Amino acid sequence: MLERLDSGLYEYSSFEIKEEPFYLPQGREVALFEAAYKNKLPIMLKGPTGSGKTRLVEHMAWKLGRPLYTVACHDDLSGNDLIGRYIIKGDDVEWIDGPLLMAVKNGGIVYLDEVVEARKDTTVVIHPLTDHRRYMLVEKLGKIFYAPDDFMLVMSYNPGYQSVLKELKQSTRQRFVSIALGWPGEDLETEIVQQETGVDEDTARKLVKAADKIRNLIHQGLEEGVSTRELVYAATLLNSGVPTRDALYSTMTEPLTHDSDLKRSIEEILKNYFEV
Template identity: 25%
Template sequence: MPRLQRYAVAQTFDVQAPSGLSIEGYDDEQHPLVPLRTPYVFRQGLNAVLAFLRSAHGDGLLLTGPTGAGKTSLIRQIAARLCWPVQEVTCHGRLEFNELLGGFQLIRGETVFMHGPLAIAAREGQLLILNELDLMDPAELAGLNDVIEGAPLVIPANGGEVIAPHPKFRLIATANSAGAGDATGLYQGVLRQNLAFLDRFRVLRVAYPDAMVETRLLEQLVPELPREIREKLVGVAQEVRRLFLGSEDEGSQGGELTVTLSTRALVRWARLAVTFKGAPNPLAYALDQALTARADAEERTAIHRIAADVLGPLWSGTP
């Protein structure tokens, strides 16, 4: 079992914080369930997540926001720096609560009960991340109500086994909606969730990073791309998102575009631009592969026009 140790917040996350501010994590960098540490610029939400990790007080944590805004990566990279093991599950409409508990499997000719991600995380003091929470059947998710609040986890299929949740067990979920369903029609399969279940969560809204943060991120991840181009790519992403999200004054029905240049797609575009730098019009070719090949013709043309306007002569040049 890994042991607990304290980490200074300022040094661990490369942020401005009081010199005495620290948080507990684990000491085993080699644990197989500790996420891979990658370059990351911490921003919005770090304080809220750290407060939750210090003390959940019977809550879960729900991170909600548009696709590719960095909901899951924020948790993974915090966990990576605290050496906190993570069980991660992607939810879907057919996922059942019992699959999170575990089930019987045939091992070397014997039927053996194998604990699932919820049981292991609760027992070992790990993080359980449920991605795409709003795709799961609300009736199945109700099985999490008591364990979120700290009640023992009971596994009837394993002879009524009782697991007392470890003090460091935390349940974190991510979703494109906040549980009230999808008003835009862009996230197919999203279900409206049970109000009593949602009442057990703190909610953290995660927006796309600002231009400065994304420029720093591209500098770390794609340093071979010239700075001027990195800044221009970020500018394109900001404009595409503005048209995707729409104005707050227009409500929650979305904007003029039905696809968006997320942080994930932005990094993909930058990397592909370097990969295809010897091709004709590499930035356009890379943007097609990163995003616009799956947009309809009208939206593809609109996004490429935005890119041409922002990049100017660079659009048809070589990175």
């Protein structure tokens, strides 16, 4: 019989969100997140790059008073990376918890950012934590760890650029409460850029209007539109005295495409709002 262990073993204060992250809701996502947490339901955040998925999780971790364990998923991330591993330390062999096991032991929110990028064996680890079982089997330790009531699993997913080979399976998607985030409306996005950078309203609105036009190029070959994050970067550079052309091209053109025709199209859009 595998042993059930107490999950609240340690306190990881370094994972706590000390100050309130700035976040303006697009809709009812904050209330939905709170309801999911209260009812011990996992959440999947869907949306394009830079649409506020990570900021929402940070804001909610602060609001709920829970530590946040963030994992940036990548091609080489395996289930063992989430669980933990034995390492050699001097003459001893020591077990080191992975971020998911730390959250299961201690409570808190674990955030798997772009989970579809990870290896497929990670779903074997995740699935038992997303239904009524809420446990993690650690075969190397021969133990089962049960998640406490204040544990929550959140993952993000960008369906816009996922390939057939990296599509998230229905068997995984349908284990989560899904919150869809898109680009904020013009007024909201303008306020976000202003609040984050201190730039004047006229400049912030011009950046947002230009971004809206650039996002329409998605139908003409652009992989993704300008993210709110890039608008914040652009406004930050402008506010720091960087020449307009340099600030806009380094944030709203070069990161989006290598295609010369698309770059020219973006340049024409920017000329409608700024002297570049």
